[in-house]
Amino acid sequence: MFVAQRPVAVVSDIKVAGLYKDRFSQALHDADVTVLSWHQIPEGETSKSTQQLSQLHTELLDAGMSRDGIICALGGGVVGDLAGFAAATLYRGVDWINVPTTLLAMVDAAIGGKTGINHPYGKNLIGAFHQPSAVLINIPVLETLHPRELRSGLAEVIKYGVIADAGLFGDLETQVEDILSVSSEPILEIVARSAKIKGTVVGRDEREAGERMILNFGHTFGHAIEATTGFGAWTHGEAVAVGMVLAAGFGVMLEKTHPWVPKRIADLCASFDLPTSIDTIHLGSLGEAVGYDKKNRRDHIKFVIPVDIGEVEICSIEREDLTTWLQRGDI
Amino acid sequence: MFVAQRPVAVVSDIKVAGLYKDRFSQALHDADVTVLSWHQIPEGETSKSTQQLSQLHTELLDAGMSRDGIICALGGGVVGDLAGFAAATLYRGVDWINVPTTLLAMVDAAIGGKTGINHPYGKNLIGAFHQPSAVLINIPVLETLHPRELRSGLAEVIKYGVIADAGLFGDLETQVEDILSVSSEPILEIVARSAKIKGTVVGRDEREAGERMILNFGHTFGHAIEATTGFGAWTHGEAVAVGMVLAAGFGVMLEKTHPWVPKRIADLCASFDLPTSIDTIHLGSLGEAVGYDKKNRRDHIKFVIPVDIGEVEICSIEREDLTTWLQRGDI
Numbered sequence: 015m016f017v018a019q020r021p022v023a024v025v026s027d028i029k030v031a032g033l034y035k036d037r038f039s040q041a042l043h044d045a046d047v048t049v050l051s052w053h054q055i056p057e058g059e060t061s062k063s064t065q066q067l068s069q070l071h072t073e074l075l076d077a078g079m080s081r082d083g084i085i086c087a088l089g090g091g092v093v094g095d096l097a098g099f100a101a102a103t104l105y106r107g108v109d110w111i112n113v114p115t116t117l118l119a120m121v122d123a124a125i126g127g128k129t130g131i132n133h134p135y136g137k138n139l140i141g142a143f144h145q146p147s148a149v150l151i152n153i154p155v156l157e158t159l160h161p162r163e164l165r166s167g168l169a170e171v172i173k174y175g176v177i178a179d180a181g182l183f184g185d186l187e188t189q190v191e192d193i194l195s196v197s198s199e200p201i202l203e204i205v206a207r208s209a210k211i212k213g214t215v216v217g218r219d220e221r222e223a224g225e226r227m228i229l230n231f232g233h234t235f236g237h238a239i240e241a242t243t244g245f246g247a248w249t250h251g252e253a254v255a256v257g258m259v260l261a262a263g264f265g266v267m268l269e270k271t272h273p274w275v276p277k278r279i280a281d282l283c284a285s286f287d288l289p290t291s292i293d294t295i296h297l298g299s300l301g302e303a304v305g306y307d308k309k310n311r312r313d314h315i316k317f318v319i320p321v322d323i324g325e326v327e328i329c330s331i332e333r334e335d336l337t338t339w340l341q342r343g344d345i
Numbered sequence: 346m347f348v349a350q351r352p353v354a355v356v357s358d359i360k361v362a363g364l365y366k367d368r369f370s371q372a373l374h375d376a377d378v379t380v381l382s383w384h385q386i387p388e389g390e391t392s393k394s395t396q397q398l399s400q401l402h403t404e405l406l407d408a409g410m411s412r413d414g415i416i417c418a419l420g421g422g423v424v425g426d427l428a429g430f431a432a433a434t435l436y437r438g439v440d441w442i443n444v445p446t447t448l449l450a451m452v453d454a455a456i457g458g459k460t461g462i463n464h465p466y467g468k469n470l471i472g473a474f475h476q477p478s479a480v481l482i483n484i485p486v487l488e489t490l491h492p493r494e495l496r497s498g499l500a501e502v503i504k505y506g507v508i509a510d511a512g513l514f515g516d517l518e519t520q521v522e523d524i525l526s527v528s529s530e531p532i533l534e535i536v537a538r539s540a541k542i543k544g545t546v547v548g549r550d551e552r553e554a555g556e557r558m559i560l561n562f563g564h565t566f567g568h569a570i571e572a573t574t575g576f577g578a579w580t581h582g583e584a585v586a587v588g589m590v591l592a593a594g595f596g597v598m599l600e601k602t603h604p605w606v607p608k609r610i611a612d613l614c615a616s617f618d619l620p621t622s623i624d625t626i627h628l629g630s631l632g633e634a635v636g637y638d639k640k641n642r643r644d645h646i647k648f649v650i651p652v653d654i655g656e657v658e659i660c661s662i663e664r665e666d667l668t669t670w671l672q673r674g675d676i
Contacts, residue, residue, distance in 0.1 A: 064399050075466050103434070106461060106472040107552075130437060135406050141437040142473060221438070 021050035022111075023079050025070065025097035026088040027057045030115050033158055038088060038113075051077035055096060059246060062096055062131040064140075070100045081105045084147070090116035090163075091123035095141070098129030102144035112146040115155045117167025117201075118251060121174070121208035124149045126216040126226075137237075143220060151209070153202050161194075166251030168193070168286045169232075171204050173258060174211045176279060177228050180324030182207050183282070190285045228326050231318040232258035238303035239292065248289075255288035258320075264339060265319035270329070272322050279320075294343045301337030352381035353442075354410050356401065356428035357419040358388045361446050364489055369419060369444075382408035386427060390577065393427055393462040395471075401431045412436045415478070421447035421494075422454035426472070429460030433475035443477040446486045448498025448532075449582060452505070452539035455480045457547040457557075468568075474551060482540070484533050492525075497582030499524070499617045500563075504589060505539045507610060508559050509546075511655030513538050514613070521616045559657050562649040563589035569634035570623065579620075586619035589651075595670060596650035601660070603653050610651075625674045632668030 022042065026035070031054050042049055053073050055061045074085070085108060087097035094112050101110035114124040130141015156164065168186075175183030182204065186193070192200040212229065219226040236257030240248060259280045265271030280290040292300075304315065317331040353373065357366070362385050373380055384404050386392045405416070416439060418428035425443050432441035445455040461472015487495065499517075506514030513535065517524070523531040543560065550557040567588030571579060590611045596602030611621040623631075635646065648662040 064395060068395050071464060071471060072466075075464065075470065103461075103471050103473055105470065106459065106474055128437065130434075133402060133406065135403075139406065139436065140402060140434050142434055143437055 019048075021048050021078070021080065021083040022086050023051045023053065023074055023077055023083060024049060024086045024088055025053045025055065025093060025100070027061070027090075027093050028054050029057050030089045030093070034088065034115070034155065050079060050083060053077075055093065057092075059092055059132065059137075061092055062137075064131060066096060067100060067103075067131055070096065071104055074100065074104060079104065079108070081108060083108055085110040086113060087111070087146075088113045088115065089119075090114065091119045094119055094123050095129055095138070096131060098127075098144055098146065099131055099141055102129050102142040107144065109147045110144070111148045111150065113150045113152070116159055117156055117164055117205070118170060119167075120151050120205050121167060122170045122212065124151075125209050125212040127220065137240075149209075151205060153198055153205065156196050156201065159196075162249060164194070164196070165286050165288055166249035169251030169255045169258070169283065169288055171208050172279070172282055172286075173229075173231055173254065174208045175282075176258065176320050176323055177231050177318070177326045178211045178215075178324065179207065180322075182211075183323050187282055187285075194286065224328075227316055227328050228318055230316075231320065231326055232261055234304060234315065234317055235260045235300065238300045241303045242296070242299050252289050255283040256290060256292055259283065259290045260340075261318065262320050264317075264336065265321075267339060268319065268329075270319050270321060270327065275320050275322060278323060297340045297343050301333075301340045304333060304336060350379075352379050352409070352411065352414045353417050354382045354384065354405055354408055354414060355380060355417045355419055356384045356386065356424060356431070358392070358421075358424050359385050360388050361420045361424070365419065365446070365486065381410060381414060384408075386424065388423075390423055390463065390468075392423055393468075395462060397427060398431060398434075398462055401427065402435055405431065405435060410435065410439070412439060414439055416441040417444060418442070418477075419444045419446065420450075421445065422450045425450055425454055426460055426469070427462060429458075429475055429477065430462055430472055433460050433473040438475065440478045441475070443480045445480065445482060447490055448487055448495055448536070449501060450498075451482050451536050452498060453501045453543065455482075456540050456543040458551065468571075480540075482536060484529055484536065487527050487532065490527075493580060495525070495527070496617050496619055497580035500582030500586045500589075500614065500619055502535050502539050503610070503613055503617075504560075504563055504585065505542045506613075507589065507651050507654055508562050508649070508657045509542045509655065510538065511653075513542075514654050518613055518616075525617065555659075558647055558659050559649055561647075562651065562657055563592055565635060565646065565648055566591045566631065569631045572634045573627070573630050583620050586614040587621060587623055590614065590621045591671075592649065593651050595648075595667065596652075598670060599650065599660075601650050601652060601658065606651050606653060609654060628671045628674050632664075632671045635664060635667060 055066055085097055085101040087094045098110055101108050112124045114120045127143045127145035129144050130138045133139040175186060189200050215226055215229060232254045236254040239253040239256060259276055262271055262276035262279055266273055283290050313333050315331045315333050317329050318326050319329050320326050386397055416428055416432040418425045429441055432439050443455045445451045458474045458476035460475050461469045464470040506517060520531050546557055546560060563585045567585040570584040570587055590607055593602055593607035593610055597604055614621050644664050646662045646664050648660050649657050650660050651657050
């Protein structure tokens with residue numbers, strides 16, 4: 015992809031721009047890239063709205079963005095989702111580059127081409143598949159990431175270990191200290207391995223017809239936790255951590271999962287200060303929320319169950335069985 | 346594509362639904378198709394707005410539209426563009442079927458996968474490429490089409506003759522009466538030939554990197570006429586008719602077009618009661634409007650010039666040359 019000679023519009027949020035606008039501008043300048051404009055959206059999930067999308071379209075047109083321009087997202091998942099969807103829909107699609115600045119975005123959101131915004135009825139209900147031309151990851155930016163956000167990203171890294179790479183899972187178990195101190199080498203290693211796993215899965219099943227669903231491990235419960243606690247109370251990774259432990263427990267109940275799996279996942283999550291359980295009182299309401307996850311079809315749920323660390327299976331589950339199990343609460 | 350067993354949401358406009366809702370519902374019922382819901386948008390170009398799109402998304406979600414549902418557009422270009430874009434962006438893309446009810450939509454808008462809405466800065470600036478799973482054309486619905494709308498569609502049919510099929514152009518010259526009386530056989534023939542030409546061109550160049558541009562013949566001036574006269578004053582086809590005559594005239598001036606071409610196009614347009622010229626006073630302002638056509642890049646315009654009937658060439662033109670020629674007014 016030939017960036018030089020093509021105008022680049024950078025989309026970021028207020029926080030990331032405050033930290034990196036100068037350095038990023040300088041880097042683009044040094045690379046002979048023409049920056050057409052900078053756009054800053056407010057931080058947080060509420061920016062993934064039709065209003066913000068329309069405003070971004072208008073700003074891009076005001077700046078003179080053309081069909082052969084490039085949109086560059088600089089930020090976390092919210093920035094990437096919104097900027098990517100703006101790129102997907104302006105002039106029926108312009109090229110874009112994603113520069114994720116959070117661990118969660120580096121290992122998950124930035125890989126796979128999913129872009130979109132939220133609808134009052136649910137997250138990411140409106141969007142498009144629009145692959146970025148490039149994803150550029152610079153590990154040192156993680157040094158300014160809030161520790162809770164770092165841990166949120168680590169939950170997805172643990173997920174990759176469970177679904178596809180027992181070796182990665184084992185390395186995480188032995189490198190907790192190094193990883194939490196954002197020591198460059200180990201972090202670079204786990205980011206690269208995670209991004210590669212996601213890229214491989216997505217490359218084989220871009221539109222989520224089958225295999226891509228394994229990436230949802232921990233997310234059926236995770237989304238339900240986020241929905242019932244009000245989005246933002248838990249980080250995505252915290253909800254996924256509990257979701258993975260619950261999914262493994264459900265798998266043991268079904269006799270599909272080896273009995274040691276839930277504890278090994280819970281122990282690794284706990285070592286990164288991620289939660290591993292929720293109030294029993296809360297479990298009942300989860301069952302209801304699960305029914306509204308957009309990945310479900312009617313009363314049957316495609317559910318990802320770990321067989322062992324490094325191996326998962328996609329099962330078709332009756333929603334009622336899940337609900338009953340949750341309501342019994344003996345997890 | 347297996348429609349039975351998959352819920353179908355029909356999107357139409359108030360006028361078309363008034364004419365065909367009962368019959369279309371009956372036909373779907375007879376074909377064992379489950380209709381999930383009907384959605385009616387107001388008639389006309391103003392429905393291609395973010396507000397209408399958001400409302401349609403909400404209505405579809407309210408109706409229980411799922412990822413494996415099908416959206417069916419029943420109407421003209423506006424309905425197809427909006428419903429197709431809603432399909433492109435709901436759940437990051439659901440299948441859709443287009444049932445065009447105007448001649449213009451049958452031969453042009455419905456073929457090629459362009460969907461989208463307008464932006465205050467211009468038509469179709471926001472959208473996506475999202476191919477329908479099927480385009481179903483039923484010629485008798487043209488009997489209820491306003492004659493002026495029929496003629497608008499005929500301008501595009503004439504365009505196909507000029508860009509790719511001298512035989513079609515010749516047949517149009519000899520079948521004016523039959524076509525204007527919406528006699529089924531000749532109309533079916535020209536619709537099929539036009540749709541096939543568009544399908545072939547689009548199949549070779551979906552994203553308009555090269556060859557697809559020949560479909561813009563007559564449209565550079567056509568869009569400018571629509572923009573400067575206020576959208577809606579002229580039909581799209583009326584503007585394209587004049588645009589084709591002007592483009593041919595410009596080609597003669599450049600000595601790229603055989604001298605008889607402009608008159609032959611103008612005569613055929615006139616026989617279908619399509620306009621073939623605009624006020625000299627008006628020509629000057631056209632040059633300015635041309636610069637804002639989104640298909641142009643900077644000061645060079647990719648411009649489609651007919652060499653002869655049935656053969657065109659894509660040329661790179663200086664916008665200034667076009668403007669000067671228009672302002673001279675000796676056309």
